Amino acid sequence: MTFSVIARDPATGELGIAVSSCILAVGRAVPSARPGVGVVAVQARSRRGLGQSLLAGLADGGDPADLVRAAAHAAEDVDRQIAVLDATGRVAADTGRGSFPVSGHLLGEQLSVQGNMLASPEVLPAMVQAFSAARGDLPDRLLAALTAGQDAGGDVRGRQSAALLVVSGTPASDEDDGVGMDLRVDDSGDPVAQLRMLRNLQRAYDERDYETLALFAPEGARDLYAALAASQRGDRTAVRAALEEMRTRPGWSAWLAAMAGDARLAGVSRLLE
Structure with a gap:
């Protein structure tokens, strides 16, 4: 009922999973990850706590192949499907003998794709090929x-939800929880496309792409990003217009005053002096 991909980026050590399904809120059910430990996909009719159990096994030094083999012997999980990837790139997967057709998994270098109740046997090979050919960072x-899997047919029942989770290859700390990306589309007619949009929006926030945020951020904050974008361009008139529009809204003047020391607004203030 689901298709997913787990992988490690050998250049950065990041670990991640992308998943889509025709169930509500697949991001709640399938992906599990722990920075510096590993990432797990638990699909089909697997026990709900299996993901965390597998991560605990990895944290204790377990080998993914051994952990998958042990889980595969659980009689009550004949319809389960699991994939496990550790922080060094070791990967293993298993599709239970009772899993829904079309079902299966494919392993690659620090990579696994898996799915059940698929629309076509071409879904998983298409995912491997797309991942191998893609450029960019791990989320991309x-x-x-995931897009290639959807284009090849995806879940035979249709589309509803998708999720993208990426964590650091090193353990979390008090300063950094190690979660680089955690995006979810819980209910949508085209969840994979919506997930791509969210990823692009996250990129805009991370890279301070104020031009993009001025168009796609929540409506109440767009004037702020328009002012910041205009500041980057050195456009004093556009900065002033955006700030004046913000000041017409209740509470924004006090908010701007409170943010006076924010480095992002320093350029805006200089333009208006």
Whole structure:
């Protein structure tokens, strides 16, 4: 009922999973990850706690192949499908003998794709090929694989939800929880496309792409990003117009005053002096 991809980026050590399904909120059910430990996909009719159990096994030094083999022997999980990737790139997967057709998994270098109740046997090979051919960072490559799976038919029942989770290859700390990306589309007619849009929006926030945020951020904040974008361009008139529009809204003047020390607004203030 689901198709997913888990992978490690050998250049950065990041670990990630992208998944889509015709169930509500697949991001709640399938992906599990722990920075510096690994990432797990638990699909079909697997026990709900299996993902965390597998991560605990990885944290204790377990080998993915051994953990998958042990889980595969659980009689109550004949319809389960699991994939496990550790922080060094070791990967293993298993599709239970009772899993829904078309079902299966394919392993690659620090990579696994898996799915059940697929519309076509071409879904998983298309995902592997797309991931291998894609450029960009790990989230982009995971999304390329997920998109290829959807284009090849995806879930035979249709589309509803998707998720993208990427964590660091090193353990979390007090300063950094190690979660680089955690995006979910819980209910949509085209969840993979919506997930790509969210990833692009996240990129705009991360890279301070104020021109993009001025168009696609929540409506109440667009004037702020328009002012910041105009500041980057050195456009004093556009900065003033955006700020004046913001000041017409209740509470925004006090908010701007409170943000006076924010480095992002320093350029805006200089333009208006």
